[in-house]
Amino acid sequence: MTQSPVVESIDSVDTEETPVGGPATAAGPTRADSPAVIRTQGLTKRFAGGQLAVDGLDLTVPRGSVFGFLGPNGSGKTTTIRMLMGLIAPTSGVATVLGASMPQSVGSVLPRVGALIEGPALYGFLSGRDNLVRYDCADPTADPRTRARRVSEALDRVGLTAAAGKKARAYSLGMKQRLGLAAALLQPRELLVLDEPTNGLDPQGMREIRALIRELAGEGTTVFLSSHLLDEIEQVCTHAAVMSKGRLLVQGTVRELAARAQGRLVVRTPDAARAAEVLAARGVSDIRVAESRVDGEPATAGDDPLPGLCAALVEAGVRVSGFGVERGTLEDAFVALTGEGFDVAG
Ligand SMILES: Nc1ncnc2c1ncn2[C@@H]1O[C@H](COP(=O)(O)OP(=O)(O)OP(=O)(O)O)[C@@H](O)[C@H]1O
Ligand SMILES: [Mg+2]
Numbered sequence: 601m602t603q604s605p606v607v608e609s610i611d612s613v614d615t616e617e618t619p620v621g622g623p624a625t626a627a628g629p630t631r632a633d634s635p636a637v638i639r640t641q642g643l644t645k646r647f648a649g650g651q652l653a654v655d656g657l658d659l660t661v662p663r664g665s666v667f668g669f670l671g672p673n674g675s676g677k678t679t680t681i682r683m684l685m686g687l688i689a690p691t692s693g694v695a696t697v698l699g700a701s702m703p704q705s706v707g708s709v710l711p712r713v714g715a716l717i718e719g720p721a722l723y724g725f726l727s728g729r730d731n732l733v734r735y736d737c738a739d740p741t742a743d744p745r746t747r748a749r750r751v752s753e754a755l756d757r758v759g760l761t762a763a764a765g766k767k768a769r770a771y772s773l774g775m776k777q778r779l780g781l782a783a784a785l786l787q788p789r790e791l792l793v794l795d796e797p798t799n800g801l802d803p804q805g806m807r808e809i810r811a812l813i814r815e816l817a818g819e820g821t822t823v824f825l826s827s828h829l830l831d832e833i834e835q836v837c838t839h840a841a842v843m844s845k846g847r848l849l850v851q852g853t854v855r856e857l858a859a860r861a862q863g864r865l866v867v868r869t870p871d872a873a874r875a876a877e878v879l880a881a882r883g884v885s886d887i888r889v890a891e892s893r894v895d896g897e898p899a900t901a902g903d904d905p906l907p908g909l910c911a912a913l914v915e916a917g918v919r920v921s922g923f924g925v926e927r928g929t930l931e932d933a934f935v936a937l938t939g940e941g942f943d944v945a946g
Contacts, residue, residue: 637663637791637822638684642693645679653679655846656693661824661839666817668833668854669826671843677826678718680843681795684824685715698790711741714789716797720780724769728760728779731768735783742787754782759808773800781809785816792816794825798832810836834858865906866895867913868922875918882912895926 638661645654654676661667671677682688684695686703695702697709722731732751736742742750755764758778763771771779777800784792797813798806813823813836827833833840834854841851850857865884869875875894876887883905887896898905910923 635663636660636696637665638667638695638697638824640680640684640693640695643680643683643690643695644692645676645683645688646691653846654683654690657843657846657848659841659848659851661822663822664817664820665839666813666823666837667825668837668840669824669843670828670830670833670840671826672828674845675843676846677828677843678795681715681717681793681824681826685713685717685793686710687717711739712789713791713793714784714787715793715795716777716780716784717793717795720776720783722768722771722776722779724767726768727765728768728771728775728782729755729764731779732782732786736786739787750786754785757785757812758782759805774802774805777801778805778809781812788819789821792821792823792825794823796827797825798827798829806832863925864895865898865909866893866922866924866926867918867920868893869913869918869920871918874916875913875920878912878916878918879909882909884909892921898925 638659640657640659643654643657643659644652646652657676657680659680669677669680679688683690684697684702686706686709689703697705698712700709702709723734726734729751732754733747736747736750737744752761755761758781760775760778760782763775768776768779777797781794781797784794794813798809801809810832813825817823817838825837837854839852840854840857842849842857865879867875867879870892872889872892872894876889876896879894879896880887883899884896885899887894898909906923906925910920913920913923
C-alpha cells in the first residue's frame with residue numbers, strides 16, 4: 601500500500617509536544633500551549649448490564665493530527681466517543697477535550713467541536729437543507745444573517761448541493777452520513793470527532809470524504825475519526841490507536857505502527873521452487889511460492905540478511921528478475937500485535 605503524500609508530509613512530526621496543525625483558523629488561535637486535544641486516563645465504561653465496553657483507556661490525540669481510532673465491531677469506539685462528547689458518563693477515569701474535563705465542561709467544549717456520531721439525528725420530513733438550517737438555528741453562536749450561506753457551503757463541501765431539496769427520509773445511508781457531516785461543518789471547529797464517517801458511502805464517496813478530511817486538516821482542524829477499515833486509516837491518518845475488546849492495544853504515528861510490521865522479502869523469478877529451497881536453507885521462514893514469485897520472512901537476528909540471500913540465489917543458478925522487501929501495512933502490524941486477523945468480534 602502506498603501512503604498518501606499528505607501522510608508523508610506531516611508524519612515527521614510525531615511527538616505530542618509539537619503542534620502539527622496549520623496556521624490559526626477562524627475557529628481561533630492554534631493554542632500551541634495545549635498540545636493534546638484529547639487526553640484520557642484510565643477511561644472506563646461498564647454498562648448497567650455489566651458489559652465492560654471501555655477498559656482503562658489512556659489516549660493522547662495531538663493537536664493538528666488526523667487521528668484514526670481503529671478497532672473491530674464492538675471494540676468500544678463509539679462508547680469512547682460518547683464519553684468524550686459528554687453524552688454518557690464514564691464509570692471511572694478522566695477525559696479532557698480541548699483542555700477541559702468532560703462531561704463537566706460540555707457547555708464550553710461542545711461549541712468548539714464538530715461531531716458526527718453513529719446515525720445522525722435528522723428530521724425525515726424536512727429537506728436536507730432545512731435539516732441543516734435547524735441545526736444552525738440551534739446554535740446560539742450562529743449569526744442568522746449568514747445562515748443561508750453557511751448551510752449552502754456545508755452542503756457543497758459534502759457533495760449534497762444537488763440533493764439538498766430532497767426530504768431526508770428519502771436519503772440513502774450514504775447521503776444521511778454526508779448530511780450529518782455537513783452539520784458538523786457548519787462552523788469552523790478546532791476539533792472534529794467523526795464516528796465512522798465513511799459508513800454507508802460508496803468508493804467514490806469514501807474518496808471524497810477522505811479528501812475533505814485532508815482539506816480540513818490542512819486548515820488546522822484536528823480530526824479524530826473512528827473506523828474499522830485499516831486501509832482507510834492508513835490513507836488519511838497521521839496517527840492511530842488500535843482498540844480490541846475495550847482495551848487500547850497501541851497508539852502512535854501511522855508510520856511507526858506500520859513499521860512494526862516487518863517487511864516481507866519478495867523474489868520474482870521463473871525458478872520459484874528452486875528459489876524457495878535456497879531461501880529456506882538460509883533461514884527464511886513462512887515461505888509462500890506462487891508462479892514467478894516467492895515471498896517469506898527473512899531472519900531478523902544478526903546483520904542485514906538480504907545481500908547474502910541475493911548472492912545465494914545467484915550462486916544456486918536461480919534467475920532473479922526482482923528482489924526486495926515489501927513495506928509492512930497497518931494490517932500486518934495489527935496481525936503482528938494481536939496474533940489474529942482484524943475481523944474479530946469484540
Ligand atoms: N448502551 C449500551 N448498553 C450495554 N452495552 C452496550 C451499550 N452500548 C454499547 N454496548 C456494548 O459495548 C461494547 C462496545 O460497543 P461500541 O458501540 O462502543 O463498539 P464500536 O467499537 O463502536 O463498534 P462498531 O464498530 O460496531 O460501531 C459492545 O460489546 C456493545 O455491545
Ligand atoms: Mg461504533
